[in-house]
Amino acid sequence: MTDPLFLSKSAFAARIGRTPSYITWLKGNNRLVLSPDGKQVDVLATEALILETADPSKAAVAARHQQDRIQRDVLSQITPLSEATSTAAPPQPAGAKAGQPDFQKARAHREYYLAQLAEAEFHKVQGSLVDMKAVSTGAYNAGRMLRDQLMSMPPQLAPELAAMTDPWEIERHLTEALRRSLEDAERMSSADLEHDLITSS
Structure with missing residues (x-):
């Protein structure tokens, strides 16, 4: 020594x-x-x-x-x-x-996480990264709205279908009603998700 x-x-x-x-x-x-x-x-x-x-x-x-x-x-x-x-x-x-602090390790640790934050912010600005909370909220709201919309169809369609006797006509009527309902749900859920993403940024 x-x-x-x-x-x-x-x-x-x-x-x-x-x-x-x-x-x-x-x-x-x-x-x-x-x-x-x-x-x-x-x-x-x-x-x-x-x-x-x-x-x-x-x-x-x-x-x-x-x-x-x-x-x-x-x-x-x-x-x-x-x-x-x-x-x-x-x-x-x-x-x-x-317990003398290791400055090099602390500095490297800090720089690593600052780089991670900068990369996340870059991807967010580019549109390839979004707020997870906003997406989760939007997905939940879209699912709930679709469920409510589909559940509201039987009371609306029952009187119309009761008067029909042709199976093909009933199928066409149901298909059109489902398509309209799904298209409405898609438009509303897209608008809601976009709103959630804008307000969270």
Whole structure:
């Protein structure tokens, strides 16, 4: 196991090529691991913590700064972080708070669901995705209206059919009545569904 490496805050700032105010910012954001006496910076643990909680959208900038530091031989005495972490996740730094949030996972989780929402909104605008509640309500109303319309036919048709004796004439009369009723139901249910979709959007 690598022995801890401790530096003063100003020396650590110089090591990573940042200003002392950045070290103060790290401390305020719980990203600075100090020695047991609280006077020096635990270099390896702090670098691992910074890497673990880094913003993924700034990875390219961080990589460029890392390369610059390597070229200036600031890290000539230790293995560069890019090599140390290429095959394994960084270890939990000593002194870091338990339950430290994983910024990268949280950011990826958030971006995934924002993308899902954007895709759903796109399909809704294109007309290939509709509100499920509106469709369910429209389907229920259409079914209920069709049922009521069909159930109202026997009282209307009974007097007309009672006077008929020709089976073919009765069949034609029933077919026409059913067709009219279904066409009326189709027009009304389409209008109701369109209204439900408009009011829900």
